[in-house]
Amino acid sequence: MRLLALNKPFGTICQFSPHETRASLADWVKVPGVYPAGRLDSDSEGLLLLTDDGTLQARIAEPRHKLVKRYWAQVEGAPDQAVLTKLASGVDLGDFVTRPCHAQLIEPPATLWPRNPPIRFRAAIPTTWIELSITEGKNRQVRRMTAAVGFPTLRLVRVGIGALDIFSLGLEPGASLDLAPRAPWDGIR
Incomplete structure (x- = not known):
């Protein structure tokens, strides 16, 4: 194997x-x-x-195996605790409701490599980093979740699968x- x-x-x-x-x-x-x-x-x-x-x-x-996948999402705007609670509780995406997950704000990750090309920068709109740990992985799920709560994803990095980081x-x-x-x-x- x-x-x-x-x-x-x-x-x-x-x-x-x-x-x-x-x-x-x-x-x-x-x-x-x-x-x-x-x-x-x-x-x-x-x-x-x-x-x-x-x-x-x-x-x-x-x-169905509920293996945790951990993502860092750089989102447009500044979500608050109410938004994190919505993400963690499960988000209705129209075709399905996401399973409950773990969602928390994180500091901009210093260990992350630069993206090529870089994300678009707009001085008037702040960005925030969210860590999401989910146990499903439907098509564009994290992006759809953050957009559904009003904070579109600008950059998405999967940083962990199960015990792997x-x-x-x-x-x-x-x-x-x-x-x-x-x-x-x-x-x-």
Whole structure:
């Protein structure tokens, strides 16, 4: 069994087949036979796990296993505690209501790499960082959640999956690490 951790760069699509205008996983991962366990949209960046084990892939990706995925979202505006409570309680997105999650304000992360290209800067509108820990991962869920409570996401970084943390793995954007047979990923089983 293989398990890889990748710091997926902004703009990369979560597929191995080539794309006309965007980088794909094949530009960063040269290990044959592995597939993403879950997805990150091309506008999101951060921790992505890849494996050749279908059971492990399902364990990581399927919401029924309630594996925590931790995100840092830079949002437009300055949400207060009432907004965090709405996010944590579950947000009605029209087609579904999100599960309860953990939401908290965080300081602008000094450990985060610069995004290329940088987010748009508008001097008249502040930005705030929120950490969200969710146990599902539907299409563009975090972005839809923050927008639904009035604070659109400008930058979204997945920093953790289960017991794994992108910073403790030491992964720069585009870098990957073979986790097998190491033990840090035991927390995702």
